[in-house]
Amino acid sequence: MERKYVFFIASAILLSSSFYTTSYAGKVYKWTDESGIIHYGDKHPDGTQTETLRVESHTSSARKSPQDQLKALEEQQEKASMAENELKKEEQAKEQTQERCEQAKSNLLTIENNARIRIEENGELRYMTPQEITNKKDEMSKIVTEACEKN
Numbered sequence: 001m002e003r004k005y006v007f008f009i010a011s012a013i014l015l016s017s018s019f020y021t022t023s024y025a026g027k028v029y030k031w032t033d034e035s036g037i038i039h040y041g042d043k044h045p046d047g048t049q050t051e052t053l054r055v056e057s058h059t060s061s062a063r064k065s066p067q068d069q070l071k072a073l074e075e076q077q078e079k080a081s082m083a084e085n086e087l088k089k090e091e092q093a094k095e096q097t098q099e100r101c102e103q104a105k106s107n108l109l110t111i112e113n114n115a116r117i118r119i120e121e122n123g124e125l126r127y128m129t130p131q132e133i134t135n136k137k138d139e140m141s142k143i144v145t146e147a148c149e150k151n
Contacts, residue, residue, distance in 0.1 A: 027042065027052055027053075027055075028041070028052070028053040029041055029044050030051045031045060031048045031049065033048075098147075100147040101144065101148040104143035104144045104148075105144055107136075108137065108140040108141060108144055111136055111137045111140060116128075117136075
């Protein structure tokens with residue numbers, strides 16, 4: 001009974017050491033000898049039927065260190081933050097363009113509906129001349145065309 005126990009321990013040690021040493025090797029073989037003892041190894045024994053086991057190697061060089069993982073995460077978060085800021089800028093620009101469009105439409109409507117327009121100039125109120133009104137109307141029409149087409 002003790003002999004089987006010793007063989008079991010030896011097989012377990014061989015098995016665990018074969019996984020460590022064969023993590024760089026391509027194949028691990030499993031076979032049973034005449035006494036019924038299971039063996040593992042990286043070399044195919046002659047004249048014995050074997051079973052090829054699949055062993056996946058995991059080397060520490062393939063994994064990133066915690067510092068590298070943290071750095072990669074920080075870079076990813078920075079990129080996401082930059083993309084979010086860019087999106088916010090684009091949204092603000094669209095809102096400003098929309099506001100400009102609405103303001104220009106309102107100004108154009110005011111100019112079209114009022115024959116006399118009073119403005120403040122140098123601290124004094126005065127009425128715009130018909131030529132100034134026409135120029136302002138053209139200016140507002142141009143702004144409406146430019147700003148409202150972008151939306």
